[in-house]
Amino acid sequence: GENVEQHPSTLSVQEGDSAVIKCTYSDSASNYFPWYKQELGKRPQLIIDIRSNVGEKKDQRIAVTLNKTAKHFSLHITETQPEDSAVYFCAASMTGNQFYFGTGTSLTVIP
Amino acid sequence: DSGVTQTPKHLITATGQRVTLRCSPRSGDLSVYWYQQSLDQGLQFLIQYYNGEERAKGNILERFSAQQFPDLHSELNLSSLELGDSALYFCASSVAGVGNSPLHFGNGTRLTVT
Numbered sequence: 081g082e083n084v085e086q087h088p089s090t091l092s093v094q095e096g097d098s099a100v101i102k103c104t105y106s107d108s109a110s111n112y113f114p115w116y117k118q119e120l121g122k123r124p125q126l127i128i129d130i131r132s133n134v135g136e137k138k139d140q141r142i143a144v145t146l147n148k149t150a151k152h153f154s155l156h157i158t159e160t161q162p163e164d165s166a167v168y169f170c171a172a173s174m175t176g177n178q179f180y181f182g183t184g185t186s187l188t189v190i191p
Numbered sequence: 192d193s194g195v196t197q198t199p200k201h202l203i204t205a206t207g208q209r210v211t212l213r214c215s216p217r218s219g220d221l222s223v224y225w226y227q228q229s230l231d232q233g234l235q236f237l238i239q240y241y242n243g244e245e246r247a248k249g250n251i252l253e254r255f256s257a258q259q260f261p262d263l264h265s266e267l268n269l270s271s272l273e274l275g276d277s278a279l280y281f282c283a284s285s286v287a288g289v290g291n292s293p294l295h296f297g298n299g300t301r302l303t304v305t
Contacts, residue, residue, distance in 0.1 A: 112291040123193065123281060123296040124234070131291070169234065175291055178224065178247040181234045 082107040084172050086182025093160050094190050101185045103170035104152040110172040113153045114179075115144060118167045127168075128155070160189045194218065195297035197282050203303045209270040212300045216263055216284030222246070223265040224285070224294060225257055229278040240265055241287075272304045 083106040093099050103113075111132035116124035130137045130144045130153065137144050141160075146153040157164055170182040194217035204210055216223050225237040236249035240259035251257075254272075259265040269276060279301050283294040 114293050116296075121279075123298050125193075126293050126295070129293055171294075173291060178236055178239050178249070179294060181236070183233045 082110055082172055082174070082180040084170060084180045084182045086170050086185060088185060089183065090186045090188075092188045092190060095160060095162060097160055099155075099157045099160055099164070099187055099189075101155045101168055101170070101187070102152060103154070103172075103182050104150075105172040105180070106151065107172070107174065108148075108151065109174045110180075111175060112173045113144070113146060114171050114173075115155050116169045116171065118169065118184075120166075124169060157187075160187075162189050162191050165189045193295040193297060195220075195282060195284050195295050197280075197297035197300050199300060200298065201301050201303075203305065204272060205305055206272055206274060208272050208304075209268065210272065210302065212267040212269070212280055212282075212302075214265045214267070214282030214284075214297060216265070216282075217295055220284035220286050220295070221263065222285045222287060223259055223263070224283040225251075225265070225267050226281040226283065226296075227278050228281060228299075229275075232278075234281070237267070269302070274304050277302055277304045 086103045114129035118124040143156040167184045171179045173179045196215040221242045224239045226234045237251040239247040257267045279299045281299045283296045286292045
């Protein structure tokens with residue numbers, strides 16, 4: 081089955097700096113890659129997603145890039161703010177299958 | 192608000208007991224997923240239903256079972272509870288049974304087994 085690895089497990093950045101979280105997947109059939117943000121004790125919330133026919137997608141300060149050849153995708157957060165502090169999960173899925181989640185990255189933005 | 196409703200929000204019970212967690216998906220969503228999240232852990236996939244039928248199974252214990260009813264709500268039954276079953280249980284729904292539409296999570300049920 082699919083295996084998703086996520087790095088780093090923890091990340092601390094100064095407010096205003098950029099943060100990058102990377103995920104790799106194993107199954108080339110995976111074609112949909114969402115990112116979720118989970119604040120402490122709350123539900124995971126979709127923040128951005130990308131499909132395999134697109135290499136990059138941007139939404140204000142958040143962007144996701146996908147390299148199908150290398151089987152990795154990354155989340156980029158620019159101009160980080162304290163409210164960006166949370167756990168971020170990447171996931172990979174393929175048509176007709178369930179979602180495979182990474183192990184999460186705990187991001188701390190230091191004011 | 193995601194539109195996915197989970198009840199109850201909190202549940203405290205003793206070892207050996209049985210509980211039922213309930214989930215109502217977003218309007219129009221046919222697929223329901225259950226995930227378990229232990230303290231400081233990731234999201235462990237338990238089971239998925241699509242339009243009333245089991246679609247995929249993850250690492251769900253034999254003591255756990257689930258079903259999706261004709262009105263598309265789902266229930267997760269946990270029996271012979273152990274201390275290690277204490278966790279946050281999330282339900283998520285999506286439009287399709289295929290894995291290329293986003294999951295929308297409910298607020299979860301926090302289960303504490305004492």
